[in-house]
Amino acid sequence: MQGALHELFLDELRDLYSAEQQLTKALPKMAKAASHPQLVQAFESHLKETEGHVKRLEDAFTALGEKPDGEKCEAMEGLIKEGSALIDRKGDLPDAVLDAGLIAAAQKVEHYEIASYGTVITWSTLMNHDEVTELLTETIAEEEAADDKLTMLAENGINESAMAGSV
Ligand SMILES: [Fe+2]
Secondary structure, eight states: OHHHHHHHHHHHHHHHHHHHHHHHHHHHHHHHHOOSHHHHHHHHHHHHHHHHHHHHHHHHHHHHTOOOOSOOOHHHHHHHHHHHHHHTTBTTBOHHHHHHHHHHHHHHHHHHHHHHHHHHHHHHHHTTOHHHHHHHHHHHHHHHHHHHHHHHHIIIIIHHHHHHHHO
16 A cells, blocks of 8 residues: 555655746746845745755655656646736736735745645655655755745735735
C-alpha cells in the first residue's frame, strides 16, 4: 500500500511544481500592479524565492529519481485568475484598495501552498525521504514568512489607507 501513497505523493509534488511555475509568471504582474513600495518589494522578493521553490522541487524529483512534469495545478490557475481580475481594476480602484486586494489574493495563494507543502512534508517524513523533507521544509518556511510579511503590511498601514481611500 505504500506504493499507492508514494504515487499520490508524486502527484502532489507535481501539482506544486505546476503551481510554483504559474506563480513565477503571476508575481511580476502583481508587483507591477501594487503601489505601496514595501508591497512591491514583497512581491519582487517572493518572486526570487518562488524561483528557488521551483528549483528545490526539481532537486526533490532528482532525489526521488522521477520527473517533475505532468500535472497542472488548476487550483493555482483559479487563484491567479481571481488575482488577474483584480489587477484589471487598476485605475478604477484607489491604489491602497487595490493593494489591500492584492494582499488578500496573495495570501490565498500562500495558504494554498502552505497547506500543500504541509501535506507533502508529512508524507515525505513518513516515507523516510529525508533529503526531500529537508528541501520542502526550507520552502514552507519561506512561504510562512511571506504570508506573515503580507499580514504585517496589511495591518501596518495598507488596510487603513484603503479604508481612508474608499470613503
Ligand atoms: Fe512557493
